[in-house]
Amino acid sequence: MLQDRLGLSERRACRVAGQHRSTQRHEPQVAPDDAALRKRLREISELKKRWGYRRAHARLLEEGWEVNKKRVQRLWREEGLRVPQRKRKRARLGGNADGKELRAERPDHVWALDFQCDETADGRQLRVKRELIRRFEGKQDVTDREVADTQMKDLLDKVARKYPDLERDAALGKIGRENFRKYVTEQPAAYGRMIATKMWNIWRRGSGLTMRADGWIAFHYAMLALAVLGLGVLAWRRRWEALVLVTLIGGITVLGGLLLAVPRRNVPLMPLVLTLAAAGAVWLALTAGGWLAERRRARGPAPEGRVREA
Numbered sequence: 635m636l637q638d639r640l641g642l643s644e645r646r647a648c649r650v651a652g653q654h655r656s657t658q659r660h661e662p663q664v665a666p667d668d669a670a671l672r673k674r675l676r677e678i679s680e681l682k683k684r685w686g687y688r689r690a691h692a693r694l695l696e697e698g699w700e701v702n703k704k705r706v707q708r709l710w711r712e713e714g715l716r717v718p719q720r721k722r723k724r725a726r727l728g729g730n731a732d733g734k735e736l737r738a739e740r741p742d743h744v745w746a747l748d749f750q751c752d753e754t755a756d757g758r759q760l761r762v763k764r765e766l767i768r769r770f771e772g773k774q775d776v777t778d779r780e781v782a783d784t785q786m787k788d789l790l791d792k793v794a795r796k797y798p799d800l801e802r803d804a805a806l807g808k809i810g811r812e813n814f815r816k817y818v819t820e821q822p823a824a825y826g827r828m829i830a831t832k833m834w835n836i837w838r839r840g841s842g843l844t845m846r847a848d849g850w851i852a853f854h855y856a857m858l859a860l861a862v863l864g865l866g867v868l869a870w871r872r873r874w875e876a877l878v879l880v881t882l883i884g885g886i887t888v889l890g891g892l893l894l895a896v897p898r899r900n901v902p903l904m905p906l907v908l909t910l911a912a913a914g915a916v917w918l919a920l921t922a923g924g925w926l927a928e929r930r931r932a933r934g935p936a937p938e939g940r941v942r943e944a
Contacts, residue, residue, distance in 0.1 A: 671701065672709055679715045686710075686717050766793070833891035861907045864914030879906065 637647050648655045665671075671694075678690045685693075687710035691703045767776050767784055770792040794805035817825040837858060868876035883903055 667699075668709075671699070672713055674699075675706070675709055675713060675715060679713075684717060687715075763789070829888075829891045833887050836887060836890050857907065857911045860911035860914035860918070862910075862914070863918065864910035864912070867914065867917045868910075879910070882906070 637644060640647075642650070644655060644658060648658065674694065674697075675690055678685065678693055682689070682693075687707045688703070690710065691701070691706040694701055694706065761781075763784070763786065764776050764781055766789045767773055767780065770789060771784075773780070790806060791802060793809065794800070794802040797805040797808060800808065865876060865879060868879070883906070886903060
C-alpha cells in the first residue's frame with residue numbers, strides 16, 4: 635500500500651512499516667485439504683448453529699481430520715462463521731390491531747391469563763378452559779386439539795355477553811364480583827369449607843408427578859411436620875421472626891386458596907419451609923440428646939466390676 639500510494643521503494647516501505655523484506659516476497663501455501671475443510675466447517679455451522687470453533691474442532695477430530703485448533707479458529711473466522719446471538723422473545727401483543735405492545739391505561743385493562751386448571755374441594759382436577767368451552771359453546775366431548783385451537787379472547791367475549799352494554803373487561807370484573815358476593819352471602823359455610831380444603835390441597839402433596847409416589851409423600855409430610863416444629867420453636871422463644879414467617883406463609887396460602895389451589899403455589903415457599911424443617915430437626919436432636927443425658931445421670935454411675943487379682 636505504501637509503494638502504490640506514496641511511490642516508496644520496497645526497502646523504504648518495509649523500514650517504515652517495521653517488516654522484513656522477505657515478508658513481501660513470501661507467498662502463502664494453501665493446504666491441499668483447505669477447500670474441503672472450509673466446506674466441512676460451513677456444514678457443521680449450518681447443522682449445529684450453537685456450536686463454536688472449539689466444538690467444531692472436536693467434531694473434526696472425531697471424524698479423522700488431522701488439524702489443530704488454531705487453524706480451525708482461523709478458517710472459522712475467515713469464513714465469517716459465528717454463534718448467532720439469542721434473540722429476545724417478542725412481547726405478547728394481546729391481539730392489538732396496531733401491532734404495539736399493550737400497556738395498561740386503567741384497572742382491568744390488561745389481563746394476564748395464568749389459569750389452566752383448578753382443583754375442586756374433593757380433589758378433582760378442573761380444566762378451566764375446557765369447562766368454558768363446554769359451557770359457552772355447547773360441546774360435551776372437547777378434544778385437546780379443540781382446546782388448543784380455541785382462542786381465549788373469543789371465550790371471554792362470550793362470557794362477557796351477559797352484560798352487552800359494558801366493555802368486555804368491565805363485564806368480566808362485574809361477573810367476578812357478583813359470583814364472590816353470591817357465594818359469601820348465600821353459602822358462607824360451604825364457601826369457607828371450599829377455601830379451607832383448597833388451602834390444604836396446596837400443601838398436601840408436591841408439585842410434580844414424582845412427588846406423588848408414596849415415599850416422596852412421606853418425605854413431604856415429614857418436612858412439613860419439622861417445619862411446623864421449627865416455627866413453633868421460634869414462637870416459643872419469642873423471636874419476632876416467627877411473626878414475619880407466619881404472615882408470609884399464611885398470606886400466600888390464603889391467596890392461593892382464594893385463587894388457584896394447585897401444589898405449585900407452595901414452590902416459592904419451599905426454601906423457607908426446608909430451612910424451618912432443618913431448625914426443627916436440630917432442635918429435636920438437641921432435645922432428644924439432652925433427655926438421654928438426663929436419664930443416664932438419673933441412673934447413677936455404673937457399678938464397678940470386680941478387679942481380678944494378679
